[in-house]
Amino acid sequence: MTWQDQRLPSDHPPVNSGKVGVLVINLGTPEAPTTQSVKTYLAEFLSDRRVVEIPPIAWQPILRGIILNTRPKKSAAAYKKVWTEEGSPLEYITRGQAERLQERLGDAVNVSWAMRYGKPSIPDEIQKLMDSGCDRILLAPLYPQYSGATTATVIDKAAEKLKEMRWQASLRTLPPYHDDPAYIDALSKDLTAQLDALDFDPEVLLLSFHGMPQRTLDLGDPYHCHCRKTARLLEERMTPRKSMRFETSFQSRFGNAKWLEPATDDTLERLAGEGVKNIAIAAPGFSADCLETLEELALEGKEQFEEAGGENFAALSCLNTGTPGMDMLEHIIRRELSGWT
Ligand SMILES: C=CC1=C(C)c2cc3[nH]c(cc4nc(cc5[nH]c(cc1n2)c(C)c5CCC(=O)O)C(CCC(=O)O)=C4C)c(C)c3C=C
Ligand SMILES: [Fe+2]
Numbered sequence: 313m314t315w316q317d318q319r320l321p322s323d324h325p326p327v328n329s330g331k332v333g334v335l336v337i338n339l340g341t342p343e344a345p346t347t348q349s350v351k352t353y354l355a356e357f358l359s360d361r362r363v364v365e366i367p368p369i370a371w372q373p374i375l376r377g378i379i380l381n382t383r384p385k386k387s388a389a390a391y392k393k394v395w396t397e398e399g400s401p402l403e404y405i406t407r408g409q410a411e412r413l414q415e416r417l418g419d420a421v422n423v424s425w426a427m428r429y430g431k432p433s434i435p436d437e438i439q440k441l442m443d444s445g446c447d448r449i450l451l452a453p454l455y456p457q458y459s460g461a462t463t464a465t466v467i468d469k470a471a472e473k474l475k476e477m478r479w480q481a482s483l484r485t486l487p488p489y490h491d492d493p494a495y496i497d498a499l500s501k502d503l504t505a506q507l508d509a510l511d512f513d514p515e516v517l518l519l520s521f522h523g524m525p526q527r528t529l530d531l532g533d534p535y536h537c538h539c540r541k542t543a544r545l546l547e548e549r550m551t552p553r554k555s556m557r558f559e560t561s562f563q564s565r566f567g568n569a570k571w572l573e574p575a576t577d578d579t580l581e582r583l584a585g586e587g588v589k590n591i592a593i594a595a596p597g598f599s600a601d602c603l604e605t606l607e608e609l610a611l612e613g614k615e616q617f618e619e620a621g622g623e624n625f626a627a628l629s630c631l632n633t634g635t636p637g638m639d640m641l642e643h644i645i646r647r648e649l650s651g652w653t
């Protein structure tokens with residue numbers, strides 16, 4: 313066989329199509345706010361060894377025997393409170409971010425989106441990008457702060473897909489952007505506008521990040537340090553407001569192990585107990601509003617704060633598809649595409 317006779321493997325796009333793909337990725341969400349859908353979603357999510365770092369022989373019986381028989385019903389009820397006609401907030405906001413990015417980046421780039429757990433899956437979307445002629449793909453996990461449980465598992469999943477291919481696409485990955493001036497600026501602009509629109513003056517702006525087991529910090533995961541740095545830079549960047557101070561906490565404690573502290577729920581109660589009456593809460597680690605911000609913070613958090621004696625509570629939105637956030641995503645993604653476009 314000469315080189316002229318050689319055929320392309322069936323999984324490869326046309327040669328020299330020269331297209332660049334961008335795959336925007338977030339965590340994933342159930343297909344519907346029902347016990348069964350949530351069970352399917354949690355079974356996949358909580359079986360990821362990057363997320364729960366307990367050997368499967370010990371963890372799977374607990375997951376299958378206890379957690380998947382109790383949590384899905386409770387979580388489905390919570391999802392029902394935030395579900396919209398367009399579906400899960402995390403899903404439609406992530407899709408919206410990909411659509412806005414496509415408009416901003418133009419025809420030379422194909423932008424798609426995927427979820428680490430559930431659908432659309434990372435392998436399917438990589439395949440579709442390659443089928444559309446992309447031989448270079450930027451994977452963009454929208455997690456500003458790096459963690460093994462989020463960023464790394466996205467890259468693992470993409471690598472699983474590439475492992476099947478004879479002729480792979482070239483990959484780049486978006487680095488964490490927790491301290492990127494473009495991200496800090498976007499948060500500062502967006503949160504300032506939201507604070508200006510409130511009808512009360514918060515005494516505290518509580519920055520709540522998703523929690524992680526303390527053990528991951530002890531083992532060297534940079535997540536906690538990234539969160540603390542984001543919080544410090546944001547406080548330095550925002551124009552001081554009359555009598556408003558910043559605090560940081562970690563939400564969504566799961567299971568019995570020690571998680572990063574202070575916990576958001578404890579902090580809300582403590583602040584109210586100390587006499588704080590007016591509070592605003594923001595979640596800078598989430599690119600898109602989701603169950604954790606719309607239900608756990610905006611609904612549960614409000615109740616906790618008010619029951620402990622607080623009076624005014626505002627849950628601020630994530631960057632979502634707003635202009636400051638989209639300007640930032642366009643900027644950091646264009647930078648990673650340099651030399652490719
Ligand atoms: C061991 C458990 C968990 C770890 C570790 C964890 C890390 C982690 N998660 C996010 C972002 C999100 N998590 C979301 C939901 C969610 N998280 C856990 C557990 C762990 N997360 C559960 C069980 C759930 C599902 C809901 C529930 O039953 O409470 C979401 C929202 C998804 C949605 O559909 O809206 C996000 C986003 C990060 C960033 C992170 C580590 C840094
Ligand atoms: Fe989570």
Ligand SMILES: [Fe+2]
Pocket residue numbers: 564603604608
């Ligand atoms: Fe939660």
